[in-house]
Amino acid sequence: MRPKDISFEESHGDLFRSSLEQILNIKHPLYALANKIDWEGFDKSFGVLFAQKQGRPGLPTRLVVGLHYLKHAFNESDESVVARLLENPYWQYFCGFKQFQHELPLDPSSLVRWRKRLGPDKLEELLVATIHAAKEKKLLTEKHVERVNVDTTVQEKAIAFPTDARLYHKARRGLVRLAKKMNIDLRQSYERIGRKVFIKQGRYASAGQYKRAKKETRKLKTMLGRVIRDIQRKCTNPEGRLAEVLTIAGNIFNQKRNDKNKVYSVHASEVECIAKGKIHKKYEFGCKVSMVSSSKDNWILAIDAVHGNPFDGHTLKDSLKQVKQITGWQPLHAYCDRGYRGVAKGITDTEVHLAGKKKNSMKASLWKWYARRCAIEPIFGHLKSDNRLERNHLQGKDGDRINAILSGCGFNLRKLLRAFFLFIFQRLFGSKIDHPALSNGLYLNQIGFGIKLPQTF
Numbered sequence: 001m002r003p004k005d006i007s008f009e010e011s012h013g014d015l016f017r018s019s020l021e022q023i024l025n026i027k028h029p030l031y032a033l034a035n036k037i038d039w040e041g042f043d044k045s046f047g048v049l050f051a052q053k054q055g056r057p058g059l060p061t062r063l064v065v066g067l068h069y070l071k072h073a074f075n076e077s078d079e080s081v082v083a084r085l086l087e088n089p090y091w092q093y094f095c096g097f098k099q100f101q102h103e104l105p106l107d108p109s110s111l112v113r114w115r116k117r118l119g120p121d122k123l124e125e126l127l128v129a130t131i132h133a134a135k136e137k138k139l140l141t142e143k144h145v146e147r148v149n150v151d152t153t154v155q156e157k158a159i160a161f162p163t164d165a166r167l168y169h170k171a172r173r174g175l176v177r178l179a180k181k182m183n184i185d186l187r188q189s190y191e192r193i194g195r196k197v198f199i200k201q202g203r204y205a206s207a208g209q210y211k212r213a214k215k216e217t218r219k220l221k222t223m224l225g226r227v228i229r230d231i232q233r234k235c236t237n238p239e240g241r242l243a244e245v246l247t248i249a250g251n252i253f254n255q256k257r258n259d260k261n262k263v264y265s266v267h268a269s270e271v272e273c274i275a276k277g278k279i280h281k282k283y284e285f286g287c288k289v290s291m292v293s294s295s296k297d298n299w300i301l302a303i304d305a306v307h308g309n310p311f312d313g314h315t316l317k318d319s320l321k322q323v324k325q326i327t328g329w330q331p332l333h334a335y336c337d338r339g340y341r342g343v344a345k346g347i348t349d350t351e352v353h354l355a356g357k358k359k360n361s362m363k364a365s366l367w368k369w370y371a372r373r374c375a376i377e378p379i380f381g382h383l384k385s386d387n388r389l390e391r392n393h394l395q396g397k398d399g400d401r402i403n404a405i406l407s408g409c410g411f412n413l414r415k416l417l418r419a420f421f422l423f424i425f426q427r428l429f430g431s432k433i434d435h436p437a438l439s440n441g442l443y444l445n446q447i448g449f450g451i452k453l454p455q456t457f
Contacts, residue, residue, distance in 0.1 A: 001058065002047050002050045002058060003043070003046075003047070003058035003059055003060050003061045004057040004058070004059075004060055005056065011383040016098075016360055017099045017100070017252060019098050019099055019100070019134050019292035020092060020093045020097065020099060020100060021189050022091075022314070023089065023100070023401050024089060024090060024093060026386055029378055029416075029417040029418075029421045030089055030090045030093075030417060031090060031093060031094075032420045033094070033133070033417060033420055034066075034094040035094055036133045036136065036137065036388075036416075037129055037130075037367060038061045038090075038129060038132065039061070039065070039096065039310070040431075041063050041125075041129070042061045042062065042125070043061050043062075043329060044047035044062055045122070045125055046118060046122065046234050047061075047322070049094050049118065049122070055312065058095060059105075059106055059110055060165050063091060063095045063105060063106070064092075064106075064110070064111065064114050065126060066094050066095035066096065067081050067082065067085065067111060067145075068111070068123075068406055069126065069409060069410070069413050070085075070091055070094065070408070071093075071111075071174065071388075071406070072387050072388055072406045072407055072409055072410030072413075073074045073387070073409075073410040073411075073413040073414050073417075074410075075385075075387065075388055075394075075410075076113065076167075078108040078109075078110075078111045081106045081108075082104060082105075082106065082107075082108045082111075083104075083106075085100070085101075086101060086103075086104065087267050089103060092143060095110065095271075096422055111173060115394070115402055116398075118185055118404045119398060119402075120304075120398050120401035123402055123405055123406065124326070124405055126405070126406065126409045127300075127326060127405055127408050127409050127412070128301070128326050129415065130409055130412035130413055131230050131299070131301070131326055131327055131412070133416055134299060134412070134415075134416060134419075135297060136326075137416075137419065137420075139297070139299075139415075139416075140294070140297075140299055140327075142260040142329045143296070144294040144295075144296050144299060145294060145301065145323065145327050145329040145330075145331055146331065146332045147295040147299060147331070147332070147333045147335065147369055147372075148292050148295060148323065148331045148333070148334050149191065149292070149294075149295055149318075149321075149334075149335050149336075149337070149372065149373050149375060149376040150290070150291065150292050150316060150319055150334050150335070150336045150340070150376075151289070151290075151291060151312075151336065151337060151376045151377075151380070152161060152289060152290045152306075152312050152315060152387075153288070153289050153291070153380045153384075154284040154286050154287070154288060154385075155288075155289045155389055155390075155394065155400060155403065156284055156285060156286040156307060156390065156391050157265065157267055157268050157271045157285060157286040157287070157289055157391075157392055157393060157400075158391050158393045159232070159267075159269075159271055159285060161285075162264040162271075162275075162285065163263060164217055164221075164377070165198060165201045165202070165205075165213075165216070165217045166207050167252050167263070167264075167265075167266070168217070168220035168223070168224045168252065168253075168337055169194060169198045169220055169247075170266045171224055171252045171253070171266050172190060172194060172220070172223055172227050172249070172251040173191075174193070174245050174249070174266050174267075175231060175245060175249055176189045176190075176191065178229060178230055178242045178245055179227075180241075180393055182235070182242060182355065182428065183193060184231060184235055185224075185232075185234070186230050186231070186232050187230050188226070188230075190223040190226075190227065193223070194220065197216050197219050197220055197223075198216075198220060200212050200216050200317065201217055201220065202214035204216060213305065214335070219450040221253065222245045224249060224252070224253055224294070225253055226389050228246065228249055228250060228253060228330065228409050231246065232246070235412065245266070246349070248263055248269050249266075251390070252266075264285050264396065265285075268395070268396075270287070270307060270396065270397050270400070271285050271286060271287075272285070272286070272287055272307065272308075273285055273309075274286065274288060274308045274309055279299045285309050286308075286312070287305050287306065287309075287397075288305070288306050288309065288312075288315070289303065289304070289305050289306070289389065289398050290302075290303070290304060290305075290306055290312075290315040290316075290318070290319045291303045291376070291379070291380070291383075291402045291408070292320065292321070292322070292331070292334075293375070293376050293379055294304050294321050294342075295369055295372045295373075295375070296372075298375055298379055298427065299377075299382075299412060299415065300379070300411050300412055300414075301323045301327055301331075301406070302319050302320075302322035302323045302326055302408075303321060303404050303405060303408035304318075304319070304352050304401060304404055304405065305400040305401045305403070305404040306307070306318075306399075307397055307400070311339075312336075312337075312339035312340055313336075313339065313341060313342055313343035314342050314343070316334070316340055316347065316384070317343070317346065317347060317353070320347065320349075328348070329352050330349050331350050332350060332351065333350065333353060333369070333370060333448075334347075334351070334352050334353065334354075334371065335353045335355070335373040336351050336352060336353070336354055336355070336370070337354070337355045337373070338355055338356055338372070340352065340354060340355055342353060347357070353369075355370065355371065355373055357370060362454070379411070380409060383407050383408070383411055385409075386410070386411075386414070387407040387410035387411050387414075388403065388406075388407055388408040389403065389404065
């Protein structure tokens with residue numbers, strides 16, 4: 001059924017309890033921001049995904065949307081954001097409650113099912129809502145979108161480093177587990193022997209005895225091949241998860257070192273090996289994330305995960321199109337690094353500027369925008385350290401896109417909170433005062449707000 005309304009339930013509750021509006025500080029940035037987001041728009045947009053008169057009523061839309069905002073703004077997991085909701089009355093007000101709650105309003109697993117129901121395309125509306133809130137406050141104007149910075153980074157997947165021995169061992173264990181569940185009587189499962197061989201291989205490799213380690217790896221591969229053939233003989237028409245894992249295990253068994261489109265994880269077969277030329281990390285396992293930020297004030301205007309490890313320049317057209325869909329304005333100038341070479345001719349509405357030009361070759365007024373291209377790098381740093389982009393724990397390709405989009409929502413939400421605090425601070429102390437809290441990212445809890453916000457505004 002369609003989601004239920006929190007305010008209707010609480011209006012018929014305890015009449016003697018004080019409302020949160022009477023308890024909270026109305027000057028708190030989270031309180032002010034809660035009244036600026038169009039929550040009713042989410043109800044209208046997401047309500048069509050629920051049946052009218054069948055099943056249990058869905059969770060309140062504002063509650064689930066607010067939890068996802070808070071999760072990625074303050075770097076929480078599904079479990080911790082629900083637990084902290086009971087401790088923070090400002091979070092409860094932001095999520096739509098009128099009175100203080102003493103019990104968990106939902107199970108953390110409900111957030112997983114809600115994300116799967118909506119999908120990445122619908123969840124993009126959460127990013128649109130943060131942009132609209134900034135536009136209403138005049139923090140984001142059409143002039144901000146005229147010049148944008150574009151770049152890509154890698155969103156790593158939550159997998160272990162894919163060595164051959166580990167892949168053989170995990171693929172065999174996955175097949176054995178599914179065979180037991182489907183009552184397939186295997187000739188031999190290699191559970192006890194395989195575990196000993198895997199431990200021995202790791203110890204040999206750690207000691208630098210690579211010939212012995214290679215010998216144990218061959219044993220693990222032989223065990224995987226025997227289990228695959230045994231299952232294929234006894235189950236001629238595998239279906240469902242067993243057929244999927246058999247295909248993955250077969251690819252792991254047959255792939256060679258120089259093959260393309262290799263499998264790097266049993267539970268996340270969509271993972272790609274990406275080399276970005278970093279000295280400290282030669283290879284990263286995940287997917288690329290393309291992002292567009294405004295050159296002025298660093299708002300995230302578009303962000304999405306792309307699969308297939310494409311050339312950076314091939315993602316530019318879709319990224320600029322996403323900016324137009326989210327903001328309603330077309331970027332006029334896009335500043336990119338040299339990884340976007342050769343794509344300027346195919347883009348007519350936006351002028352593409354590549355890095356690498358010398359400062360003396362242009363006017364100072366133009367050079368400052370070329371220099372601003374580097375401002376996108378610390379945004380990636382904040383997204384990974386503060387907004388859960390560093391390691392993605394969501395399942396599948398849709399999970400990669402969802403995590404990237406919600407990370408952008410969290411970043412913009414923190415900027416909005418800082419902007420509302422700036423507005424309050426100027427009203428209290430005057431607009432011309434130069435306070436270190438406005439320039440060096442002072443912790444707001446030192447002056448009574450209890451929020452740690454990013455350094456850049």
